[in-house]
Amino acid sequence: MYEVEATAAGGMLHAIGTNMSATASSPQLEISADAALVAAVRAGDRDAFGRLYDTYSRMVHGILLARVPYGEVDDLVQDVFLVALRKIESLRDANLFGPWLAMITRNRAMDFHRRSRDTAELTDDIATTNVTAPEAEATEVLNLIRQLPEAYREPLILRFVEGMTGPEIAERTGLAPASVRVNIHRGMKLLRERLGGTKIEREH
Amino acid sequence: MSDYLWDKTGEPEEDVAQLENLLGALKYQPRPLDIPETAMPQTVAAATRPTPMLIFSRPRLALAASLLLTLLAGVWLLTRAPQTQELAKVKQGGATSESKRTEATAIAPNAATPRSDSVDNALAPKPRENTAVVVATETKTHRPSPRQLVARRQKLTPRVNQRMNAPLEEVAANGTMRWQVERPLTPQQREATEQLMLALRLASAKLNYAQREMQEIGRAGK
Numbered sequence: 276m277y278e279v280e281a282t283a284a285g286g287m288l289h290a291i292g293t294n295m296s297a298t299a300s301s302p303q304l305e306i307s308a309d310a311a312l313v314a315a316v317r318a319g320d321r322d323a324f325g326r327l328y329d330t331y332s333r334m335v336h337g338i339l340l341a342r343v344p345y346g347e348v349d350d351l352v353q354d355v356f357l358v359a360l361r362k363i364e365s366l367r368d369a370n371l372f373g374p375w376l377a378m379i380t381r382n383r384a385m386d387f388h389r390r391s392r393d394t395a396e397l398t399d400d401i402a403t404t405n406v407t408a409p410e411a412e413a414t415e416v417l418n419l420i421r422q423l424p425e426a427y428r429e430p431l432i433l434r435f436v437e438g439m440t441g442p443e444i445a446e447r448t449g450l451a452p453a454s455v456r457v458n459i460h461r462g463m464k465l466l467r468e469r470l471g472g473t474k475i476e477r478e479h
Numbered sequence: 480m481s482d483y484l485w486d487k488t489g490e491p492e493e494d495v496a497q498l499e500n501l502l503g504a505l506k507y508q509p510r511p512l513d514i515p516e517t518a519m520p521q522t523v524a525a526a527t528r529p530t531p532m533l534i535f536s537r538p539r540l541a542l543a544a545s546l547l548l549t550l551l552a553g554v555w556l557l558t559r560a561p562q563t564q565e566l567a568k569v570k571q572g573g574a575t576s577e578s579k580r581t582e583a584t585a586i587a588p589n590a591a592t593p594r595s596d597s598v599d600n601a602l603a604p605k606p607r608e609n610t611a612v613v614v615a616t617e618t619k620t621h622r623p624s625p626r627q628l629v630a631r632r633q634k635l636t637p638r639v640n641q642r643m644n645a646p647l648e649e650v651a652a653n654g655t656m657r658w659q660v661e662r663p664l665t666p667q668q669r670e671a672t673e674q675l676m677l678a679l680r681l682a683s684a685k686l687n688y689a690q691r692e693m694q695e696i697g698r699a700g701k
Contacts, residue, residue, distance in 0.1 A: 336507035435502040441485040
């Protein structure tokens with residue numbers, strides 16, 4: 276079983292459960308563009324940060340969606356980018372902005388659960404009472420995906436919810452393309468098993 | 480070989496397409512990012528920039544204070560040592576010189592000196608005046624600096640005050656007032672003083688050197 280966990284703090288990627296080494300393999304041009312934008316942000320360019328936000332907001336949204344209730348995600352996306360902006364001086368390798376941002380996003384999601392322990396935590400049922408019928412069905416499937424092993428959740432949500440391709444997911448998150456590909460296929464296989472006989476199968 | 484699930488090339492499988500359509504309703508709806516003015520890195524850096532007062536950090540202040548104390552102690556000892564030597568000279572000179580002896584007698588009449596009531600009355604103790612005369616006598620041999628004069632007065636004043644507070648009976652019994660001048664230093668004491676002064680000068684020079692080095696390092700660091 277392939278489970279790859281990215282820790283982007285030092286640009287290090289750890290392969291767990293296998294001897295597969297994961298490396299960030301993204302087009303050099305895109306990486307250089309990120310580095311240039313990061314440098315511009317450090318110099319105080321707000322527009323540059325806006326472009327980084329446009330590029331990575333879907334990734335952040337997807338990673339959060341794999342961990343926190345749907346109704347909380349939009350606000351947390353904003354929080355994540357503000358945290359990133361405040362900490363951008365601590366980013367050592369500007370080429371690894373994506374993995375670094377993904378790590379901040381995962382930490383923010385964990386922090387959300389830690390803080391909400393003392394308060395009444397909204398379940399997805401309560402949080403989505405005002406959503407439309409298609410959204411309710413989508414939330415139901417989303418809950419099924421959330422019940423899958425952690426390694427499969429993120430790639431599947433980024434693929435189906437955010438509409439990103441596999442190479443794009445690998446590039447943005449800094450995970451190895453091979454790992455993403457395997458996780459998407461294995462996750463899809465498990466999801467099919469869980470979806471067997473459910474409403475979605477019946478309706479469509 | 481096409482793999483739609485991986486890179487969206489080729490024909491999608493039915494359930495994959497259905498999932499894309501269904502879950503696509505939850506995708507991120509772009510909304511403008513509200514960036515507070517204070518959140519920009521340059522603003523944050525300006526807010527956390529060290530103030531000029533931080534240049535005077537605690538270790539530097541401690542070093543400066545210790546330097547100052549050392550220098551003050553050195554100055555005090557330097558002014559004190561010549562003073563005691565001069566007082567000793569005055570005393571020795573008073574013993575040898577006839578004219579000075581007369582003056583010394585007038586200032587501090589010895590108990591052995593023949594006395595009469597009129598003389599005693601004339602020599603009624605007026606400590607402050609006598610102190611001034613002592614100083615004036617000393618200026619004949621060597622003109623002390625104002626700092627030495629102040630230090631000398633500070634040294635003599637307690638004795639005068641002590642004497643002034645003495646019971647009148649004691650003064651009457653003695654009939655005279657003996658002025659005590661500090662004993663001259665013995666050669667061993669003088670040598671020890673000189674060694675101490677040398678050590679203090681060395682320590683002061685070293686501290687000055689360390690201070691200059693720190694200042695140069697500070698300038699290079701900027």
